[in-house]
Amino acid sequence: MSEDKKILNSLAVTIGVLVVIAIIISVVATNLVEDKVDTAKEEMKILERIKPLGELATTLEEAQKASPIVEEPVVAVAKEPATPEQIYNTACMACHASGVAGAPVMGDVASWAPRIGQGKDVLIEHAIKGFKGMPARGGSSQLSDEDVIAAVEFMIEKSQ
């Protein structure tokens, strides 16, 4: 072998060794990076697992961000309006079914006739403001004018 060939050969071997070293380094480096990524993922998982079960949300927006199932609160609770009969049953019947304190009994046409003769407006006014033994709104102050009017009309209708 000539000197030149020897040099070329050792050069080739050196390059070969360098290439192998480079490959090893890159493999190790890739593994290290992957390890780092895995560790980060693992940490996220642990954090996810140990996070508190509930977090306090002070606004609706926060609550909705935290949980997609939080819905807008229903502001006005839909409530069936009471029927005239229900109003009568709860607020008027106590006296007007039996004639307590001289209350005209519902359905007693004879005792209602002269009262109805005064006109519906007078009856409504007496029912809302009170009249002799008849307390204002029958004593149920939470009733609206409309409620009382509906009850009066119901009683008139049943007493004609």
Ligand code: HEC
């Ligand atoms: C605590 C007993 C009592 C309750 C409850 C009551 N009433 Fe009366 N109501 C009376 C009495 C007593 C009279 C008779 C007053 C009179 O003319 O001397 C009367 C009379 C009336 C009259 C006739 C008024 C007039 O000018 O002749 C109407 C109408 C009436 N009530 C409606 C109602 C309605 C509507 C309710 C329920 C929202 C109701 N009342 C609940 C005792 C009651």
